[in-house]
Amino acid sequence: MAKTNPGRFFEDYEVGQVLHHAVPRTVTTGERALYHALYPARHALYSSDTFAQASGLPQSPVDDLAAFHVVFGKTVPDVSLNAVANLGYAEGRWLKPVYPGDTLRSVSEVIGVKQNSNGKTGVVWVRTKGLNQRDEVVLDYVRWVMVRKSNLDTPAPDTVVPDLKQALSIDDLVIPQGLDFSDYDFALAGEPHRWGDYEVGETIDHVDGVTVEEAEHMLATRLWQNTAKVHFDLTFRPEGRLIYGGHVISMARALSFNGLANTQMIVGLNGGAHANPCFAGDTIKAWSEVLDKAETGVPGVGALRLRLVATKGGAPFELRGPEGKYKADVLLDLDYWALMPI
Template sequence: MKTNPGRFFEDYRVGDTIHHAVPRTVSGGERALYHTLYPARHALYSSDEFARACGLPASPLDDLAAFHVVFGKTVPDVSLNAVANLGYAEGRFLQPVYPGDTLRSVSEVIGLKQNSNGKTGVVWVRTTGLNQKGEAVMSYVRWVMVRKRDADAPAPDTVVPDLKPHLDAADLTIPAGLDFSDYDFALAGEPHRWGDYAVGETIDHVDGVTIEEAEHMMATRLWQNTAKVHFDLTFRPEGRLIYGGHVISLARTLSFNGLANAQMIAGLNAGAHANPCFAGDTVKAWSEVLDRAETANPSVGALRLRLVATKGGAPFDLRGADGKYQPDVLLDLDYWALVPR
């Protein structure tokens, strides 16, 4: 058999290392398409001159565009037969990705747990994105619910990894040369510095984007994500499931309105795709400031932010009295961003 049906739950073993095909050289084309698909306006990723004024050699590829490329490499080996991507943890952005860099991905299986129905199980992997020099540009953990090929196949021993509830500020990497000392707030679009945000503050990002069928499928193909639930209606007759990363990028770019100076994502603490998203849903977003931290760089502060995407739900309404996510909540993402002090 020469074709690849993808791995099923019983095909994984804790400790397996998977080298994913196919390396990809990124260019300005990825940036242009990213800014076409999402309302991305953060200045550091829009202007070489702005980036150079902040100490970088040029404008990097958007953090999440690089994440999607690395993530997409893993899909044929990790989530081709997934029911759903369940969450993220311990995500670290280790250095910027620039046009001309070639990215590849390597994953280690760090956890397995069969579900009680015997038809699916959860697989935890730690993925590292590497550039052409073999340098790590990012790493993260994600867990996925994957179908079994044979419901009668014996369950593997349960191993649930012990993951940090969130990264500490000391775990964050500040890119070499980054300097916000002469940061141009007028060009960035808002005057708000790190010290202008208070822990517990909530921000309604106001704007919304209605997801079109063609756009989400174009985005998923752009990242070479081959998960069947995003394309093949026979796997989800009620509609093609929107790639969770598409919702993350929409929410992050909508957050510009109120967080224009949260320029770089430095860490992903946790993330949950709370409810499925389909074409026709209108995505809106709000944020909560969870923490603030100084960094070793006197010009750069870190904000720990909760980013919530909804499909029209009221802002700041996250969970019901039963503790479960409200049905309109699509995404609950906890991340660190770098902000001028």
């Protein structure tokens, strides 16, 4: 009897299937130190206990994207071990801050399947929840992946494509209990720009760039216990190990500090696409566009809806070509809500 796990293939998924992912993980301040070593992350709320406490939280949480990576990484052996690519995200919500000492686990439900016309691959949609040691949901999101078939003779399943929101409304967002930016210290945060200084339609070139190195990517992918073969095994991607899409997301978010230093917390993920593959040697740059603004009703706290675009050195503010497809130098197109002081 085989004792190893070859991973699931497209024909192994069916709508309604619930996947309980191994292995729970207790996060510590070590996650923060490694996260800040891998990315130029320096948003004050995630860097300083005293800044977080002055903002109404008990201590500095684990970075929102670090929590996302931990939850995401748990799902890989069951969802995307045999994936060709991770295609997109929707309806993501950060529901509770994650603090050092919390233990996270992940559960996913298959909500859609669609075989591709080539008969060799198919798309699988899952809704994933990250839970802490109190069984509180700290994060949930939908993602879809393209997965290989193992047996090409397996009949195609009935197509089910989930009806997903194009964007979360302000009422869908959960503001952390106690958060209060009434006495926000702009000098310590690093920039003077507040919610009222941003206008819908405004674009921001984040100026800086970081060249991706193999060693950093391998460390990051192992840190989040992401076992997808395309990130490690060159026989699955002979042109190069595919850089984990979350690595690109975190790098772009960190680069966005220059111009968006006061977008302290990500609370909603409206959508996202990994437009083109990223490989070691690519230089990631980023730009943002303000898509919407909203007041939250929480003291001093406003929300910005932002498009975050990562490129491999391409000109800012150029997303698609004349035919409507993403330009070849666009790596990431991410649509999210973030909280900042009014």
